[in-house]
Amino acid sequence: xxxxxxxxxxxxxxxxxxxxxxxxxxxxxxxxxxxxxxxxxxxxxxxxxxxxxxxxxxxxxxxxxxxxxxxxxxx
Amino acid sequence: xxxxxxxxxxxxxxxxxxxxxxxxxxxxxxxxxxxxxxxxxxxxxxxxxxxxxxxxxxxxxxxxxxxxxxxxxxxxxxxxxxxxxxxxxxxxxxxxxxxxxxxxxxxxxxxxxxxxxxxxxxxxxxxxxxxxxxxxxxxxxxxxxxxxxxxxxxxxxxxxxxxxxxxxxxxxxxxxxxxxxxxxxxxxxxxxxxxxxxxxxxxxxxxxxxxxxxxxxxxxxxxxxxxxxxxxxxxxxxxxxxxxxxxxxxxxxxxxxxxxxxxxxxxxxxxxxxxxxxxxxxxxxxxxxxxxxxxxxxxxxxxxxxxxxxxxxxxxxxxxxxxxxxxxxxxxxxxxxxxxxxxxxxxxxxxxxxxxxxxxxxxxxxxxxxxxxxxxxxxxxxxxxxxxxxxxxxxxxxxxxxxxxxxxxxxxxxxxxxxxxxxxxxxxxxxxxxxxxxxxxxxxxxxxxxxxxxxxxxxxxxxxxxxxxxxxxxxxxxxxxxxxxxxxxxxxxxxxxxxxxxxxxxxxxxxxxxxxxxxxxxxxxxxxxxxxxxxxxxxxxxxx
Numbered sequence: 001x002x003x004x005x006x007x008x009x010x011x012x013x014x015x016x017x018x019x020x021x022x023x024x025x026x027x028x029x030x031x032x033x034x035x036x037x038x039x040x041x042x043x044x045x046x047x048x049x050x051x052x053x054x055x056x057x058x059x060x061x062x063x064x065x066x067x068x069x070x071x072x073x074x075x
Numbered sequence: 076x077x078x079x080x081x082x083x084x085x086x087x088x089x090x091x092x093x094x095x096x097x098x099x100x101x102x103x104x105x106x107x108x109x110x111x112x113x114x115x116x117x118x119x120x121x122x123x124x125x126x127x128x129x130x131x132x133x134x135x136x137x138x139x140x141x142x143x144x145x146x147x148x149x150x151x152x153x154x155x156x157x158x159x160x161x162x163x164x165x166x167x168x169x170x171x172x173x174x175x176x177x178x179x180x181x182x183x184x185x186x187x188x189x190x191x192x193x194x195x196x197x198x199x200x201x202x203x204x205x206x207x208x209x210x211x212x213x214x215x216x217x218x219x220x221x222x223x224x225x226x227x228x229x230x231x232x233x234x235x236x237x238x239x240x241x242x243x244x245x246x247x248x249x250x251x252x253x254x255x256x257x258x259x260x261x262x263x264x265x266x267x268x269x270x271x272x273x274x275x276x277x278x279x280x281x282x283x284x285x286x287x288x289x290x291x292x293x294x295x296x297x298x299x300x301x302x303x304x305x306x307x308x309x310x311x312x313x314x315x316x317x318x319x320x321x322x323x324x325x326x327x328x329x330x331x332x333x334x335x336x337x338x339x340x341x342x343x344x345x346x347x348x349x350x351x352x353x354x355x356x357x358x359x360x361x362x363x364x365x366x367x368x369x370x371x372x373x374x375x376x377x378x379x380x381x382x383x384x385x386x387x388x389x390x391x392x393x394x395x396x397x398x399x400x401x402x403x404x405x406x407x408x409x410x411x412x413x414x415x416x417x418x419x420x421x422x423x424x425x426x427x428x429x430x431x432x433x434x435x436x437x438x439x440x441x442x443x444x445x446x447x448x449x450x451x452x453x454x455x456x457x458x459x460x461x462x463x464x465x466x467x468x469x470x471x472x473x474x475x476x477x478x479x480x481x482x483x484x485x486x487x488x489x490x491x492x493x494x495x496x497x498x499x500x501x502x503x504x505x506x507x508x509x510x511x512x513x514x515x516x517x518x519x520x521x522x523x524x525x526x527x528x529x530x531x532x533x534x535x536x537x538x539x540x541x542x543x544x545x546x547x548x549x550x551x552x553x554x555x556x557x558x559x560x561x562x563x564x565x566x567x568x569x570x571x572x573x574x575x576x577x578x579x580x581x582x583x584x585x586x587x588x589x590x591x592x593x594x595x596x597x598x599x600x601x602x603x604x605x606x607x608x609x610x611x612x613x614x615x616x617x618x619x
Contacts, residue, residue: 030367031382032416032452035390039415042396043403051387052232075163 001066007040008062017062024056034059047072078255078341079295079603086113087345091280094349099272106250106269106349107242113251114214121213124191128184129245132223135180136244139230140237142173177231181224188220192433215254217430221380223248226262228384235263243270252345256338258356259376265353273350283348285576288595289566290340293333295603297559300552301330309494312504317513320504327494328487329560332361335374359567364478366444366451369486377430381423390419416452421445431493436501440492447485528554555602 008017011033015023023029029037038049047069058068077083090109097105114122146169150162157165195212226247230237238244246269247262308315308323315323339356346353360373370378389395395415403411421442428441461468468474488505495501527550569575580588 027371031386035387035416035419036412038391039396039399039412043400048393048396049391051383051391052234054383054387054391075159075166 001062003044004041004066004069005062007037007044011036021061023061024059029059037065041069045069045073078338079291082116086116091348094273095275099274102272102349103246103270104242107246110246110249110251110254113254114249117214124187124213124216125219125249126245127187128220128223129241129248131180131183132227132248133238133241133244135176135227136230136237137239138176139173139227142169142176143230143233144236145169173231177227180227184220184224188216191216196433215256218254218257218259219248221259221377221430222253225259225380225384229262238262238266246270252342253353256335256342257374257376258339258342258353259380260353265351268350268352271350276350279350280348282576283344283346285592286340286344286347288344288592288599290337290342290344291599291603292559292595293337293340293563295337295599297556297563298330298333298337299603300548300556300559301326301333303548303552305330305494312495312500316504316507317511318508318517319513321508322517323494323504324487324491328361328483328490331490331493333559333563359570361483362479362567363482364475365482366448366485369482370444370448377427381427385426386419386423389422390415395419417449420449424448435498436492436495439498439501440489443489443492447489524550524553528557 005017008015012028015028017023020028034054038054042048049068049072053068053072058064086109090105093105094102111122114125146166149165150157191212223244226238226244229235238247243266247260247266250265250269253260305323305327308319308326312320336357343353343355354376356375356377358372358375360369363369363372395418398418399411399414401411402414405411406414424441424445425438426441427444428437428439431437431440491505492498492501495504566575569578572578579591583591
């Protein structure tokens with residue numbers, strides 16, 4: 001989780017990703033940020049997030065995204 | 076049947092009447108029949124085309140739905156019996172089957188779309204043999220194909236179960252108010268409201284009717300006049316260059332906005348009048364401060380379609396991830412990380428260009444958008460540094476206005492590729508802003524025109540003396556457009572505070588609100604242009 005927070009903070013240092021829960025709804029992350037995050041996750045955790053998982057529920061908070069990473073890691 | 080034709084008004088009135096007369100259960104089937112009639116008006120061929128799309132999408136959807144359900148049941152049943160590898164291998168086998176059906180449906184339907192677009196090109200249809208191929212572009216094919224394909228892709232992604240009722244899928248695909256220019260609704264968002272029963276509610280109906288009138292006002296009173304002007308200015312690019320070309324560019328921005336949003340107002344209004352909710356397709360796009368914001372506000376449903384079904388699938392695909400890893404090793408982390416974004420952005424905007432029309436103009440238009448978006452992204456650190464140096468600037472209203480104007484001009488410049496016959500001609504016209512500004516002649520004409528409007532001399536007789544007749548409109552038309560644009564600005568300002576219809580309703584006495592709406596109807600009837608020159612009533616977006 002800490003490493004994911006690090007990835008996100010690199011994109012937007014001004015945001016506290018550990019508490020924010022509306023990253024998509026409030027347009028904190030745009031489509032380029034999302035692709036950068038997915039690329040970074042793939043690089044560091046060797047987890048591929050497919051396009052069909054790019055929905056607000058999975059990207060609105062770091063916790064939700066982390067849950068997705070863990071779920072995909074399990075598969 | 077154009078939205079702006081009398082036949083459509085009669086058709087709409089009858090449909091609305093029947094919609095509230097038939098039993099609730101029969102409401103959506105009635106809309107399906109109405110949509111069929113709407114299509115039939117454009118020629119039986121269109122009906123055949125859309126039916127083929129519905130049937131192929133339905134069959135592929137059923138197959139995908141069954142495969143998805145089988146997979147779910149199998150995995151549930153064998154939960155304890157399968158190890159991780161077996162589960163993975165089973166999922167991979169099922170995915171292959173699903174991908175086959177999805178690909179078959181996509182290739183077929185996008186193939187038909189591409190074929191009709193290519194065959195309709197003048198050069199190709201002439202080469203094949205005459206004009207007989209005109210029928211090959213069915214009404215709204217880009218829109219219904221995109222809607223149907225979003226359904227089948229979402230189904231593949233397991234977003235919802237397959238629709239068992241082909242009638243419902245047909246209505247979703249070909250719902251008549253959305254046929255001509257969208258919005259590109261998704262099955263899971265519009266489905267519930269489209270198939271639900273709706274009781275007559277005078278307030279809801281009235282709101283829909285108001286939005287329809289507002290749409291007609293924008294389209295027939297403002298857009299069609301501006302379009303006459305734009306077409307006159309762009310039809311003779313040799314004479315109308317420099318400041319005239321600049322004016323054409325600005326006028327086209329206003330014309331397209333009024334035309335397109337007017338059409339969407341009619342569409343959403345028709346839905347509202349029936350209690351059917353649709354998403355907004357425009358959110359004050361000309362108030363955008365940068366190109367990213369603009370594309371989040373203009374033709375929103377098209378933007379999200381391309382983002383969800385082209386940009387993301389390409390940028391996060393496995394081959395792209397592999398390419399990115401390789402690029403990071405070769406070019407370093409910073410540059411390598413940009414690879415998926417660059418490739419996917421350019422492909423997405425190339426596709427967006429082609430979707431608007433098969434031709435170099437549209438390719439250049441699309442790619443220019445993509446390139447400017449990427450350049451803006453690259454300049455982001457610079458902007459941040461700049462704002463860190465001048466922190467008060469971001470709160471400055473004049474700086475806001477500068478950003479809005481800059482974005483408007485930039486997008487208008489890109490949009491110029493829409494209005495001239497070829498890419499070189501567009502470039503020549505843009506170049507003429509600097510090489511042949513014609514400022515003297517332009518301001519002379521503009522001054523005379525303003526004088527005429529001020530003096531209230533709205534007759535044709537003196538026009539030839541001014542040379543204004545060549546612009547295709549009378550001074551009265553200019554006056555009507557000016558008033559219309561002011562009204563648009565006022566409504567735009569009201570929209571910042573909420574729904575303008577609600578604000579007007581709360582601030583003014585009921586009788587005055589009613590009187591104003593009647594006045595609006597009369598303005599449409601009196602000042603609406605009905606087929607002046609060219610094919611003015613045709614919506615610009617009809618062609619896509």
